[in-house]
Amino acid sequence: MSIFHDLTVKPWVTTQGTVEDFHDRATARKLALRVFLAVVTVLFMLLVVAYGRRMAYEDWRPSPQLGLLWANTFALVLSSVALQWAQFSVRRGHMDGMRIALLAGGAFTVVFLVGQILAWRQLSALVYFDVTNPAIAFFYLITGLHGLHLLGGLVAWGRTFARVWGDFDVARIRHSVELCTLYWHYLLGIWLVLFGLLFSGNNLDILLKLCGIR
């Protein structure tokens, strides 16, 4: 039933209403995650807009580009692929494959986070480092907030990983793995946007003009 139909029925006509069973708990968890991802989207969208708006100023000094970020991005892609593999495995009942993939997903995420910290240190050691440069400040803020979201994801991942040993409820684990996978894919997507932004230097001129910012 479409939302448009739902919102146009005449509720005062008793026979128009139908009496439906309500949804289960797994659906509720998935919905909660999606709503949370909407909140996360707004958070990073605002940061992107703020960054783009600041880029438009004449005194914009792009942040130095760090090659390490490419390697970190590759690690995050691998973590997302691994979790997709875990989801694929649990849906087909391959529990050993699911365990290995889940472990790999977490490990690659830790690699990504450690890589981000190294990138922070690299940047702070450069001669260009200047905390009053908005590009550098935005770099730390954006990567920091993204990393915190991944850390939160690792808590959920850890709870799931702790339950996949011995006897466990397969349906529940499958559901948890699906939620982790969705979250990781989404944070990867957000990172790719942020990575493009942070790595663009001063090359977003056309985009800024299209948006009417420059």
Added chain:
Amino acid sequence: MSSVAHDASLFVPPAEVEEVELYHPKTFVGKYIWSQDAKIIAVQYAITAMGIGLVALVLSWLMRLQLGFPDRFSFIDPSNYLQFVTMHGMIMVIYLLTALFLGGFGNYLIPLMVGARDMVFPYVNMVSYWVYLFAVLLLTASFFVTGGPTGAGWTLYPPQAISQGTPGASAGIILMLVSLAFFIIGFTMGGLNYVVTVLQARTRGMTLMRLPLTVWGIFMATVLALLAFPALFVSAIMMILDLTLGTSFFMPAVVSMGKQTGHVGGNPLLFQHLFWFFGHPEVYIVALPAFGMVSDLLSVHARKNIFGYRMMVWAIVAIGALSFLVWAHHMYVSGMNPYFGFFFATTTLIIAVPTAIKVYNWVLTLWRGNIHLTVPMLFAIGFIFTFINGGLTGLFLGNATVSVPLSDTMFVVAHFHMVMAIAPILVVFGAIYHWYPKITGRMLNDTLGKFHFWVSFVGSYGIYYPMHYLGMMGVPRRYYAIGGTDFIPASAHFVNEWITIAALIVGAVQLVFLYNLIWSYFNGRPSGSNPWNATTLEWQTPDTPPKHGNFGATLPVVYRWAYDYSVPGAVDDFIPQNVPPREVAGRNSSKT
């Protein structure tokens, strides 16, 4: 779980729903302190919000004492006057109204009204309250640190907010920003619960369009808050970094106290955009629950179905969506492009359309209704008057050309207090008088309630009506003293005295309300389960106050909307939502 549709006019088999796993505590601490029951959490939210709200009330008294009787009180100096203004505004908007409407009423009413046993994630709900309490304690702590709380105004604009010379520019502002960040984290936990519970935990038969408007209002306000608070969160973090690490997100190169600061190239306007991207939806985060609740109060106490239910729902959704397109009308004097001003003035005025639809529908609900002038009804009618007054002055301030000369005058203060302070608070009071019997099992004292209403209502007009005139004379807001300014006549000082006396009286009468809450809890008349003969599910619980799990052994099945009052041919003047059509027909035939 299968999704089987049944025609509501036929017999519906008992609900085959999976039992919610409720945590049933056995100790007092588990039941009332670390509680996972949404109803207890609601009371915890309400008590905390009203507690910190009392602090804000006292701050408003102190402000008014200075304005009404300048330099009479040695303990009020320019610095702490600004601190009173700032803390009063922030506490009232965020820590009282937002928390009370969503954390308080949302927690109590959503599960009961949608026919659920509890919120979908009770543990997260509990954590949400404790994080909120921590945020309140952080804010309160700022009163006791060196330099006191921030005095930057509730909008916290940089560079002023974190520049030396502004009261509380070191520890005070940090505590405020960290407190706001925690408030938002806590709210997000609660907000996810409210949204998911409304969408996923409704009992059988409770379709979206059978939801009471109270739930619609709280639901939409929660969606707005979830999408708007990230802007405040981001700006709070950025400002903390500007202050502590010396970044320049918002801070331009400025000379402060005769010295060049280390900042360079920050953009203060960016903060204003982020703040108001949150700040304007915040108005509707407070207003939409009030809209929803007042609709239900009017319908119940006028014994009439709400007029234009679908329009009311659509208007709530439309107002919510439009509220994200108007933020820069708070920034007309920031030097923005005039075309932007035109755009934001237009969107602002468009919001008046769905809002006016709601006002007409409230009035038309009263038209030829069987109006019972109970205390909740008095507050509901008081709300309509006040909201219309505040809304009309909003038309002045929404127009860029009219708004510019009125900016930063008392006219603005009068407008927003009418529309988002007095109007929602009247609904809060009406709602408490309405639902207190369900929460405690006892009625509030009627005489004290009417006294409370009339003094609050008339007194509020005594405060804010004259304030509009002060604003039109050009009396500025946020000034500690206006001194012997030529364009302000001596009569303005007399008006200020009058306003202060009215404010002291209105503040004092709230103590009568608090006394009534406590006295009636022990001595009030037992209410029974449905003292107002209302139709919604919270009044159909087997126990009053409802026990943990809300509805006893089986969840109710809903057969109708929430507004079957005075249905022609029906025996009673109300038909609860869980009464099947066959039973109504049976009652009628046995009567004839």
